[in-house]
Amino acid sequence: MFKIYSSSAGSGKTYTLTKEYLKLALRPDVKDDYFRHILAVTFTNAAANEMKNRILKNLAEIADTNEKEPPLLDELVVELYGTLPGTDSFQTAKNKLRDKAGSVFRTILHRYADFSVTTIDSFTQRVVMAFTDELGLPYSFEVELETDEVLELAIDNLIEKAGTDEMEEITTILSEYYTNTASEGKSWNQLPELLKDFGRNLTSDQFYEAVNAAQELSPGALRAIRMQLLAYNQQVEADIIGQGQRAWKLITDAGLDETDFAYGAGGVGGYLRAIAEGNHGKEAGTRVSNALNNGDWYGKKTPLLVRDIIDGMASELGDCISQIFTIRDEHGRQMALFDCLLPHLQKLALLKQMRVEFDDLLRKDGRVHISEFNKKILSIVASEPVPFLYERLGTKYNHILIDEFQDTSRLQFANLLPLIENALGADHFNLAVGDGKQAIYRFRGAIWIRLWPCTEKILKA
Incomplete structure (x- = not known):
């Protein structure tokens, strides 16, 4: 079973994870050192230390019969032994649980290195240390x-x-x-x-x-790609400018300029002149569309002779504008994409x-840079069977408990996933707790799964 617990800040996610850890470690059918088979991972050292302290504090309080009974005690008795408060069997189960908590507490103190409550980075480093030879790393780094x-x-x-x-x-x-x-x-x-x-x-x-x-592409290949993208954009720009120059030549050959058209420099005449002079990205606007679609090429005060000249060339001018629109429709998105890529291709060519x-x-x-750990481990978990991974680690984890799941990167989760799948395949309990609203590490690839707030979603293997 894989349980995902999502809720807002202050609603008890850490409490839930602590309780689930204790339920696994204090089960009546397991040995006192069963905690060795539980891996609890979180994001920061402070959070890992807090979780360890909570677990040990609860174990000590449950085991101490001289202190006031902790609220968690009754919950654990009900969930682990299936008895209800107020019955003789409940008190018997409570005594058994206290004894068990004391034994587990002492075992953890004696075998503290096996108490696997840690950060994801620390666990990853531990795996790296177990596979230094396969990863080509020095034995001491x-x-x-x-x-x-x-x-x-x-x-x-x-x-x-x-x-x-x-x-x-x-x-x-x-x-x-x-x-x-x-x-x-x-x-x-x-x-x-x-x-x-x-x-x-x-x-x-x-x-x-x-x-x-x-990095699979050589610098030369990336340089060639850059030249191709540049050539594509330059050709499209030249085609647009060419249509503008064709239209502007008609206008100037007739002895006209942009002031002879409606709205002067702000109308269709100014638009065509700007395109002809190299401003291939100039937006057409409503006035250009009105000239093309409604024949609004000139104003009411335009002399009759000028009107006749413009009417004579209107069809060809309209064709030039239509061609510009068509080129932009067919190639505009591609050009925009290439414009975004081009500033980075030289840097990308140097990246390798x-x-x-x-x-x-x-x-x-x-x-070895810490960022390499997750990447190197991916090659191990993707190629080696999980039992071999556990053999190298010296420990087999039946349960994976993940805290602050919303801050786990995709690469980190990919490295944990084979362990989780292996545990689920054996019908063991696994847990992830988090809150998508508190995700603050999206910039470095955090998963940021929007879990259902204040609910538990249970996924069975």
Whole structure:
């Protein structure tokens, strides 16, 4: 069974998780060390410590017959032994539960390393430590938490290598970037900062799949794609401008200008002149539509001779405008997409080399960035059977309890999912608690599942 508990802040989610943990650890049919088979994960160290304290405090209070009975005691007796308050069997069950709580409490203290209430990152690091050989990691490594500092050094190394024979493609891309930014009148020395901002995607769970897919393309291939997109947009722009120039030539050859048309520079004449002069993105507006659809090419004060000239060319001018509209309808969305992609393709072409420089800096000092853990574990859980994973960990988890589920990234959940599926396959209880309204980590790929508020949704395997 997989139970998902969702409710608002202050409604008892942590209390619920603590109670479910105690129900599993204090079951009358399991040994005192059964807590070794329960994995409770949360998001921060503070939350993990709080959960541990709650569990131990409740165990101590239940076991202490000299203290006032905790409210949780009666609930656990009813749910674990199926007896009702006020009966002889209820008091007997209560005594048994107190004894059991005392034994479990002492066992946890003696075997505290097996008390698996931890953060997701700590559990992931533990799995990484068990598979250092398969993951190609040094047996003794340090966890690197900083991103910007390492990324900045990696980018400096990348730029310093420009001009060498083995970095020919990278050199070409850098040269193009500096040339383009200089020709646009922008500051050419912004590249390191732009690359650093873009390079943060390397350590993001949210963009893990996209970054991996992009790195399958060589810098040269990405450069070629960029040139194709540029050529496409430039051709569409040229087609639009060409229709504008065709129309404007008709107007000027007849000795007219935009002032001879309705509304002057703000009407159809001004629109066609702007297109002809290169403003391919100029919006048509109602006045242009009225000229095309209703024949409103000129105003009431326009001289008869000018009217006759405009009427003679109106059909061809209308065709030019229709062609512009058709080109925009057929290619506008594609152009908009390419315009969004083009500013990033040069940086994307450098991303693979940034990854190389980033990893080299860490490996020289025997460090592994914390963001790599979830990514590396994905390769393990996707290829190795769960029993082998448990064999390496030295513990088999029958129950996975997840706190603050709304802040769990998709990659983190993908790493936990095989363990949950294995537990569900054996008909064991699993739990996730959270509140979508409190999700604050969407920027790094948190799941943000909108669970039903104040309800429990039960999914059976």
